Amino acid sequence: MEFDSSARTGRYKRAAAEAAVDRFLLPGMRVGLGTGSTAAFAVRRLATLRGQGHLLDVLGVPTSRATQALALELGIPLTTLEEHPELDVTIDGADEVAPDLSVIKGGGGALLREKIVAQASRRVVIVADVAKLSPKLGTHWPVPVEVLSFGWRSQLRFLESLGARVTPRKGANDAPFLTDQGNLVLDCAFGPLDAPSTLAERLGARAGIVGHGLFLGIATDLMVAGPGGVEHRVRPT
Numbered sequence: 001m002e003f004d005s006s007a008r009t010g011r012y013k014r015a016a017a018e019a020a021v022d023r024f025l026l027p028g029m030r031v032g033l034g035t036g037s038t039a040a041f042a043v044r045r046l047a048t049l050r051g052q053g054h055l056l057d058v059l060g061v062p063t064s065r066a067t068q069a070l071a072l073e074l075g076i077p078l079t080t081l082e083e084h085p086e087l088d089v090t091i092d093g094a095d096e097v098a099p100d101l102s103v104i105k106g107g108g109g110a111l112l113r114e115k116i117v118a119q120a121s122r123r124v125v126i127v128a129d130v131a132k133l134s135p136k137l138g139t140h141w142p143v144p145v146e147v148l149s150f151g152w153r154s155q156l157r158f159l160e161s162l163g164a165r166v167t168p169r170k171g172a173n174d175a176p177f178l179t180d181q182g183n184l185v186l187d188c189a190f191g192p193l194d195a196p197s198t199l200a201e202r203l204g205a206r207a208g209i210v211g212h213g214l215f216l217g218i219a220t221d222l223m224v225a226g227p228g229g230v231e232h233r234v235r236p237t
């Protein structure tokens with residue numbers, strides 16, 4: 001039976017995530033556990049290997065409450081950045097990946113914790129299916145911006161003044177989506193970004209914006225899966 005495209009995408013996500021776990025996780029490591037459907041395949045692979053008696057002393061730091069719940073359900077021992085402020089590696093998904101391995105993240109709303117965990121990691125491995133590859137960030141995906149609820153409409157105006165079409169993210173029952181920190185997410189469609197670092201600086205300088213989904217110079221490696229199998233790419237120097 002032929003896979004439909006979503007089944008195929010799921011297969012690629014799984015292949016990329018499992019290959020990353022097999023390649024990068026070693027005994028004794030402290031590991032950032034990403035959020036989203038691709039990262040969940042990595043968490044499940046780690047649990048499977050543990051069930052076979054491997055990587056039993058690996059400790060995970062989850063990037064969201066959802067990942068924390070999954071890891072606990074699967075019996076993966078967890079720690080915190082308070083106990084282990086430096087991690088060996090993080091494996092996480094992405095929404096859009098540019099050739100220099102800059103990425104947009106935050107489709108699942110975990111962008112702030114994901115960036116904190118990634119920046120605490122010596123190595124950051126992005127796992128993705130080929131559909132996530134893009135010539136320029138912003139081509140296919142908006143930039144999620146996490147804002148305090150205090151003054152959020154002022155942030156919306158500010159983001160529009162930067163050229164974005166802004167959509168406040170909705171959660172269940174059309175209620176505002178709230179992050180694990182209780183903040184709002186404004187999805188900002190800028191179109192293809194010629195200068196993502198300039199945008200990142202502007203977002204970073206604005207009070208009330210607590211995080212954004214531009215991960216620039218953070219990912220060190222990409223495991224990307226498609227019809228030809230899994231390919232490992234390293235961030236160009």
Ligand SMILES: O=C(CO)[C@H](O)[C@H](O)COP(=O)(O)O
Pocket residue numbers: 013034035036037038039092093094095104105106107108109110111114
């Ligand atoms: O950034 C993320 C969550 O905040 C996810 O990693 C990103 O949205 C990709 O998700 P998926 O693997 O389900 O396609």
